[in-house]
Each structure stands twice: as structure tokens, then as C-alpha cells.
Amino acid sequence: MFQLYNTLSKSKQPFTPIEAGKIRMYVCGVTVYDLCHIGHARVMVSFDVITRYLRARGWDVEYVRNITDVDDKILKRAAENGETPDQLTQRMIEAMHEDEASLSVLRPDQEPRATHHIQDIIDMVQALIDKGFAYAASNGDVYYRVEKFESYGRLTNKVVDELRSGARVEVEEAKESPLDFVLWKAAKEGETSWESPWGAGRPGWHIECSAMSKCCLGETFDIHGGGPDLPFPHHENEIAQSEAANGKTYVNYWMHAGPVRVNKEKMSKSLGNFFTIREVLKEHNPEVVRYFLSSVHYRSSIDYSLDSLKEARSALDRFYQALDGVDIAEVEIASNDYTDRFFAAMDDDFNTPMAFAVLFEMASELNRLKGKDDAAASQLAGQIKVLAGVVGLLQQSPKEFLQQGSAGEISGDQVEALIVERKEARANKDFARSDEIRDQLAQAGVILKDGPDGTTWYREG
């Protein structure tokens, strides 16, 4: 039975699709005014693992992730950089796609951009006005009338009265209530804007997701995901907009990834304690980063540190060391105790730590088989690779992973040459020279392994 944790019910629920065999999923993407950081990477990787897994299980998944390419921060940053908002967002979208590709994150089926759906947004705002859930204010903005939506706050257990009394939001004169949020924002002189029935302006933040999810997936869809800081107010507002405009349930299952932390604090733009993906990838193998991000359950917080990346590297080393030297069979996923437990773990709200534990057991078994039963080892290695492939891991050749180095380090050819020299020394029982070479390579981060079939090598993480 496949079940997942639903933020709406605060519990795990068996999954029932709207349409048999089909899953429509929308995930809130990035506001493209800056490079993506590890927090973004976590959401990307988490939902990539989820999508890959569901597809491997036979679901027809339609995965949509939006791009927010119009907003105050974009306008501000573009002005600072002396470029147009379009130039800025184009650059950042390209950078995001590069970052994703390096982390083996598959592209969503659709990546709608807010600026390409202005008419859909205007239509939805108009529908909200027509139904009395929104109003055009004296300052040219259009606001959502929060108190008109009776179930407002049910995703995050907010009580409207308490929100009102604790409102930290700057009270905008034109608003009927401080809780009201903007659907359409009147443009100031010279700002990027689109014509609308309420004058030139641009969409508010929340409305784009309501409009684009409707456009791409329909009025009601199965799963809506996002980062840890989105349930309030963003998702709460999406529900209010979509359900008021469409008169239908918006989403059946809400999924939220946990935060990435640094030194016990949430990594965030506003705290300034963030690491960009490309910054991290300069120092670390992308698969190590992917493994790190998926080795902790997607809802838990995860601590970013050098130590945790080192540990991720060690864990992957173990897998690739096990696979190294084995003729990895090309196989289909077989039904056996390992795969049953792997799937059972993933079926239970995508429990990757438990699923990986099964893979580790398989690696141990593989190590035991190596050199004893080559055919069985080959088959088992194939099973490990195909199962890990379901979550986008272990698809490199073991040598490629283990010997991967960064520029400036000793080259593979140099290593091979020294190994030949050392072999001669060893043949002559010149162990002093042999050890000298090994130490020299160790200094350069290269570890040698003398096996019955000669010497192999790998780089230290």
C-alpha cells in the first residue's frame, strides 16, 4: 500500500488518485532572481526522487513545477545589475537548469512561467472579483478578501482572529483588512507591467500558482508540493484563491520538504547563511550531494556540513567499491526479499533511509559473493544498480566514480605510470620503494588496492 504524509491532515494517508493510474503533481519552484542554493536543491532532489519512484512503480506522473519570473526582488536585482528583468531571469533559469542537470534531477514535464500566463492570471482575478472574493482598491491594487473565505487557515491551523490581532504585515490603507493579500499589483512608473481591467500592473505572488496549476493540471489535482516555508502564507492563499474561484477542492495531498540547516539554523536567503549549488559542486561530487540530500527522509531537517558530505561520500564509496570489479548484469527489477523491502520502504511516504539500508545489505551480500560466485554476483550487482536507479543513484561506472578527481590533481595516467613502477619494485621485493610510491600517491589523495588481479586505485573523497 502506497501512503504519504499529507500536511493537510497531518498524518500519513493511503494514496487514492483522482484518475486511475495517473498522478498530477504541482511543485512550487524558484523565484529566479539569484542562483539556486542547497535548500532549493533539496526540494528539487526530493521531488525528483518521488517522481522517479512513482514512475518506476507504474504511475503515469504529470509533474509541473513553476518558475516565478516576475516579482519585486527580480525587478530590484535587475535594476541593481543594470540589466532588464528578462535578461536576469533568463540567466538564472539557465543556471538553474545546469544545476539540476548536474544533480541528475530530471526536468519536470512542464515548467510554466508566470509571465507566460498573465491572461490566465487576469481571468482568475476577474473570477474572484465577480464572486466577491476580491476587490479593486483605490490604489490600483486588487486584493483577496481573506475573511470571506470561511475555511481560511485550515492547512496550517491558523485562526483568522489571531492572525488579525498578530498581524505584522504593514497595514496598507487601501486594504479592507490587514489580512488581505495582493492579487494584482499596480505598476509604478517605468516598471514592467501588463495591461489589465484594473490598469497596468503585475501579478501578486500567490495567484500565479493557482492560475498555472489550473491551466496545466486542472481545477483539482492530486499532489501539491513545495519547500518548508511555503505552507503559510503561500499555500494557504493558493487554496483560498483556487477554491473560491473554481468552487472545487484544490488539492488532495500536500507535501512539504524539510529545511536544510547550517549550524542549527535554517539556511535561508534572509539569514544569508546559504550555499549555492554550484559553490558546493566545486568542492563535491554531484552524486555525493544528491545522495546526501536523499539519505535523510524528505520531511526531516537536514544539516549541511563538511562532515555530512564526507559521510555521504563514504557511503557511496561503499556501494561503488562493492560494484567495482563486478560484471554488472543488465537486468529488470526482480521480485525478491530485497526489492520487496525496498519498495515497502518507499511506499511508506518515501522512506529513503530505510530503502537505502536495504541497498547496503545488498552491497554486503555482493561483497560476500565476489570471487565466490561470479554469476550470482553479477546478477546481484545488476539488481543493486537497477534499484538505485529508481531513485537516480549509482548509475556511474564504479571506476568513473571512484577515480573522479578535480582539476590540478595528479592525473589518472600519472597514477597508472607510478603503479607500473611500483609493480616492478614489488616484483624485486623492493618494498621500500613500493611503499614510497604508495605514500606519495596517498599524499595526492590516491589510495591503492593490491588485489589478486593487480593493483587498482581510487581517490579519497
Place this chain on the structure above:
RNA sequence: GGCGAGUUGGCAGAGCGGUGAUGCAAAUGAUUGCAAAUCAUUACUAGGCCGGUUCGACUCCGGUGCUCGCCUCCA
């Protein structure tokens, strides 16, 4: 203050009412010229605290401490 999550061995991190996952780190043995990798074994006698239910609780219930997230733009 409100809402939510968590609290497990040296670290990371799961499941489970009764045989202490999994990875890293550590010890011993096998293997090796010595290593590395691997296998076997082992230790650290894990479960915030206080009560309760139970033949038996880390696992269920009540209380409490602490940590973290959200309540404001942020994935």
C-alpha cells in the same frame, strides 16, 4: 503567545509492544610483504525526564523539559 515537527548508541539515521535496522567512526581476527578494500567478530551495555497501561514499552497514553520550523519576502 499560537500552530506543527522532533527528542534513539561516538556521529548520522530508520523501523518495531517482546530477538538492539543501515551507514560512518572504533577494536580484534582473517586476508595482505605491509597497507587499502573486503569478510567475520566485538564494544560503546541507545532510547530527554516523570507517571500510567501491559506479563513485557524505545515503541501505546498523560504530563513535563529541551531542540527546531512556521506565524514576515525566503525552498
